[in-house]
Amino acid sequence: MKIALISDLHANREAFTAVLEHAQGQGVGDYALLGDFVGYGGDPAWVVDRVRALVDAGAIAVMGNHDQAAIKGAAPTMHEEAREAVAWTHAQLSAEQRDWLAQLPMSVIRDDRLYVHANAYAPSGWEYIQGRMEAMRSLQATECRYTFCGHMHEPMLYHLSGTGKAGEFTPAPGTPIPLLPNRQWLVVPGSCGQPRDGNPAACYAIFDSVSSELSFQRVPYDIEAAAQRIRAAGLPERLAQRLSQGQ
Template sequence: MKIALITDLHANAQAFSAVLEHARSQGVTDYALLGDFVGYGGDPAWVLDKVRELVSAGAVAVLGNHDAAAALGEAPTMRDEARAAVEWTHSRLDAAQLAFLRQLPLSVTVEDRLFVHANAFDPAGWAYVQGRLEAMRSLHATTCRFTFCGHMHEPMLYHLSSTGKAGEFTPTAGVSIPLLPNRQWLVIPGSCGQPRDGNPAACYATFDSLSGELNFQRVPYDVEAAAASIRAAGLPERLAERLLKGE
């Protein structure tokens, strides 16, 4: 079974479409959607409907902090740009779309795999896995061999050995990584809809549950069209600029 790990779509229809097309070309059979389907981008309804289609076909999906804020229509702790996008998003979603967001779980466990948006130690607190310390805290909080999470918009991989030795590295797209059986792993695929590592190409990853092979992927897409959608929605210009720069 080859799983596409897609997170932080952020209402970017162009990026999500390109990633789905690329995933099909890689022989993906299953999808895990790790939250933040809305916020920032100009096409929340389209993206959310596509997520709902995938979930109806068997995909895993979990709640992100932007999803929670949009569903409730509240974002008091967010920065001004994010809050403006969430408030606008809430006004553009219909009752069924909002209800879908509200019923999303914070985490899902399938066999030895944990899917969660932010972390395993406090999924509802939305704390970021910013480095090895938070990654180890997350891995210690679960018995699952694999943890797949989003929230951080840059691709990253962490591991914990059976003797307690921790490691981390920044992956290279397209290079297959064997996830060795004597370790726990925390995989952050990077953001599909708003990468922040200086490269505007969409991020996602594929995981083969039989071989244990992991591949981080980068997919070029029409960034200009995604930025134009943000501008057409009347959202802050800075949100469009960040897409173009990958920041």
């Protein structure tokens, strides 16, 4: 089965809609939603409801740090723009939506696959997979062959051999990658709602659980409409501008 790996939606309705339509066209049969459904963007309630509908239909969803912040308040480490967005987002969500976010698990294991927002070794600590060292630590913390995580807004692929040799790979969109069975793999699909690799197109990835092939995808969407939602909400202008810059 083809599984769409979608992370860091960040209340971007336009990007999420475009990714879901693209995934359907690719024959995706299941979805794994890797956290940060809210924060930064201008349509948190709609995005939360759409994620809830997918979960009701069988999708996996895990909690992200911005989801937690929308419930409990911004973490001290969050920068001012994020803190403003967190406070605004909290007010936009109903008590029922906040309760639903609060019930999300930190991680989910299904078959030989681990789904988590930040990392496998301390999911609730929200540490980033910034390179090979953190990727190795994450892979060594689980017996699962595949780890799928978000948090980093740039697509990346890491692997660990049985002898402890690690590698990393910056993927090209649309190119199938065979995930060899003699390695562990850590997949960062990139951000759907706020890419930061210089390419403003929405990011996600597709994993084929039968062939063990992975492909990273880029999907254009109506960036100006998403930016206008941010401006209409009175959120910091920088949050609107960065969408077109992929930063």
